[in-house]
Amino acid sequence: MIVVLLFLTAGIISGYFLKDHTNIIKISDKLLSWSIYLLLFLLGISVGSNQEIISNFDKIGFQAIILSIAGVIGSIVIAFFVYKFFFLPKNEK
């Protein structure tokens, strides 16, 4: 997975130097959307052909929702205190 980080870094550096070529950035944004669609399509294929996932889909969906609710609650609870102690006093001045 070091390869992933290399591609990410290469992308950021190229993006930085290409930032004034708006047409290239536009094309790469379009490509970005399409490569996400392609990947999700491929993920769909591996899910659809996997019998184990298909027969447990209700259980998987339940776990997914519990995890997202837990992640959001954890975030907003800490955000509440960070906002109260660091952001509010500054804005009131």
Added chain:
Amino acid sequence: MKNSIIIIIFFALGITAGRFSLIPEFLLENDLSSYALYLLIFLVGIAVGSDVQSWKILKQEKFLILLVPLTTIAGTLLGVGIVSFFLPEIDLRESLAVGAGFGYYSLSSIIITQIVSPALGVIALLSNITREIITLLFTPIMAKYLGKLAPVTSGGATSMDTTLPIITRYCGKQYAIISVFHGTILTILVPVIVTFILKV
């Protein structure tokens, strides 16, 4: 929201194609998804690198603005970490990896599919899509009762794009800048943290 719907449609098409074996064998044998992933990561890099605006904010607000992505990371990992003890089929590491998608469902689900299993990849996909939907639905309430940072942290990596309009609407323009910065940092960190959790 429109993008989420298109993504769900492509995902559903893929499931149908896989379920009824509509894809020729030679396409499945070659590991297309790795190459597509590298392309995706590279393009994400270009999108982040070319948006200088979000990098400039870092200098102005300095330390305070850095607290926001840290809040999201700590809060999310704490939340999914605690709840993993109540989900018998998911261990702590898997739970943290799913949470570390921070709403960036496409990338996190693909990385998790590659490193762990398609089953956990699907959990990551659904869980992180749900995170975006929760943020879109509850931003007005969160902003009112929990303060203006709550919707930003709830949005996770999506606070720079899909949930940005609603955050801007209910938290104000100065939080739009924070929101973009926060989303950018998390977008960069998602592949790093997910991989780190699963490999270390």
